[in-house]
Amino acid sequence: MGDPFVYNGISYTTVASFDDSLSDLRVWEVSETFPTWAQLYRTSNEVGKPLTVFGRGLTRGVEVRDVATNTLRGWQWGAGDGQLRWGQNAVKSIVEGGSYWGALLYATFDKTGGTNEAHLAVGDSSGPVFIDDGTGWKLAGVAAVVDAYFNTTNSGAGFNAAIFDARGLYYGSSGNWSLVGGGSPAPSGFYATRVSVRATWIDSVAPPAEESSDVPLLGPAQTLVFAAALFAAGTFFLRGRNQPGKSAG
Numbered sequence: 232m233g234d235p236f237v238y239n240g241i242s243y244t245t246v247a248s249f250d251d252s253l254s255d256l257r258v259w260e261v262s263e264t265f266p267t268w269a270q271l272y273r274t275s276n277e278v279g280k281p282l283t284v285f286g287r288g289l290t291r292g293v294e295v296r297d298v299a300t301n302t303l304r305g306w307q308w309g310a311g312d313g314q315l316r317w318g319q320n321a322v323k324s325i326v327e328g329g330s331y332w333g334a335l336l337y338a339t340f341d342k343t344g345g346t347n348e349a350h351l352a353v354g355d356s357s358g359p360v361f362i363d364d365g366t367g368w369k370l371a372g373v374a375a376v377v378d379a380y381f382n383t384t385n386s387g388a389g390f391n392a393a394i395f396d397a398r399g400l401y402y403g404s405s406g407n408w409s410l411v412g413g414g415s416p417a418p419s420g421f422y423a424t425r426v427s428v429r430a431t432w433i434d435s436v437a438p439p440a441e442e443s444s445d446v447p448l449l450g451p452a453q454t455l456v457f458a459a460a461l462f463a464a465g466t467f468f469l470r471g472r473n474q475p476g477k478s479a480g
Contacts, residue, residue, distance in 0.1 A: 254333030286355030318349020372423030
């Protein structure tokens with residue numbers, strides 16, 4: 232608290248934060264008022280819906296190929312450059328992330344996805360996921376977790392990658408690699424904290440103003456920013472709000 236938060240080139244001062252006990256969401260309060268902000272996605276029908284996600288993650292790295300067939304399977308994570316990027320995907324399913332993560336939207340990095348099919352990486356933590364509910368784009372999720380650890384053999388440290396088909400690769404972690412098989416493509420994916428099921432808690436922290444196309448969601452008395460983070464554990468690349476682990480950038 233007290234640190235600056237820069238939004239659209241304007242600096243705001245953080246004065247308080249509120250942690251959700253049933254998800255990885257954190258709400259930040261600033262002393263000033265944002266001129267515009269996104270409304271919440273409040274309908275629990277996200278599965279199958281197209282989404283747009285924003286982040287400042289990594290560039291595309293070297294190719295990842297199935298050693299046996301030399302078939303392209305995806306790309307390792309590249310370097311970070313801090314650039315804001317956007318991409319598209321669709322909600323594949325709802326995943327229960329347990330007592331810490333809560334409900335998560337899951338989107339897979341499909342080979343047959345559209346031209347702008349996107350995956351996430353380090354640096355994309357807290358990135359907003361938007362879904363159009365028919366009246367406009369609403370905040371439906373906050374980037375939380377990605378499938379990331381892969382290997383071309385069953386030994387060694389492996390690597391982080393965005394994989395659209397993991398068949399022929401190993402998934403897991405050092406000392407615990409499992410070969411991915413099957414007859415159908417096995418895409419990796421990313422998870423976002425599901426906003427719709429936490430809207431009541433969000434409203435308890437920041438009671439909403441009347442929602443319309445020209446009225447901001449939050450009243451001028453409290454302007455807040457939604458944030459989540461990623462934490463490294465097990466077979467995911469994660470960073471938790473209050474957990475140790477590899478930095479999410």
